[in-house]
Amino acid sequence: MTTHRNSTATDRLAEVRARIGRAVRDCGREPDAVTLVCVSKTFEADAIVPVLEAGERVFGENRVQEAMGKWPALRERFGALDLHLIGPLQSNKAEEAVSTFDVIETIDRPKIAEALAKAMDRLDRRPRLFVQVNTGAEPQKAGILPEDADAFVKTCRETYGLAIAGLMCIPPVDDQASPHFALLNVIAARNDLPALSMGMSADFELGIQLGATHVRVGSAIFGTR
Numbered sequence: 001m002t003t004h005r006n007s008t009a010t011d012r013l014a015e016v017r018a019r020i021g022r023a024v025r026d027c028g029r030e031p032d033a034v035t036l037v038c039v040s041k042t043f044e045a046d047a048i049v050p051v052l053e054a055g056e057r058v059f060g061e062n063r064v065q066e067a068m069g070k071w072p073a074l075r076e077r078f079g080a081l082d083l084h085l086i087g088p089l090q091s092n093k094a095e096e097a098v099s100t101f102d103v104i105e106t107i108d109r110p111k112i113a114e115a116l117a118k119a120m121d122r123l124d125r126r127p128r129l130f131v132q133v134n135t136g137a138e139p140q141k142a143g144i145l146p147e148d149a150d151a152f153v154k155t156c157r158e159t160y161g162l163a164i165a166g167l168m169c170i171p172p173v174d175d176q177a178s179p180h181f182a183l184l185n186v187i188a189a190r191n192d193l194p195a196l197s198m199g200m201s202a203d204f205e206l207g208i209q210l211g212a213t214h215v216r217v218g219s220a221i222f223g224t225r
């Protein structure tokens with residue numbers, strides 16, 4: 001990867017866009033098949049502005065509180081955008097999450113599904129929803145276990161009336177990502193879920209090859225955290 005210490009976020013963004021474009025073309029997918037989610041967690045508004053000025057409108061944050069501090073002013077200045085929650089969610093933050101985010105990628109247990117359903121009714125606001133799958137079955141990691149995913153998607157739909165758009169995963173850091181991405185794709189297909197959020201700075205091209213519709217790229221754009 002040709003990210004230099006003195007390169008700017010705008011330079012790095014251009015390179016990420018080019019790499020995504022190549023990966024999409026190389027596997028014969030439509031040019032607009034993959035959405036870049038620019039992961040701006042830990043970065044201040046000043047660092048995010050150049051990426052907004054370069055035209056990006058889809059961002060990811062992993063903490064509700066942090067996003068509530070940064071994004072209202074940026075929305076005011078830049079207009080409509082899609083803000084994704086990509087970090088774990090507590091049920092007592094459901095209302096704040098629903099009012100702050102346009103997409104919530106990390107639904108992983110009935111308690112959260114229920115809290116979100118209630119918050120969405122109360123606020124009459126409907127973010128798009130993804131279920132997070134713990135494809136590596138890591139004890140410390142959020143996400144529903146792969147073997148429980150079908151039943152959980154059904155519960156979200158039938159018990160809580162949630163429209164689930166797709167699935168998200170974060171493979172174990174020390175594993176090859178490809179089996180995890182392939183597994184997520186299989187679970188999504190058998191549950192009629194069109195969206196797949198998989199692939200980060202280190203492996204977004206692989207995610208694209210294996211069917212990602214959303215790649216979540218942070219450090220390759222914003223630099224080291």
Ligand SMILES: *Cc1c(COP(=O)(O)O)cnc(C)c1O
Pocket residue numbers: 039041062086087170200201202216217218219220
């Ligand atoms: C931080 C984060 C990313 C981005 O990671 P990079 O390696 O910086 O691209 C993607 N997804 C989730 C869930 C994250 O927490």
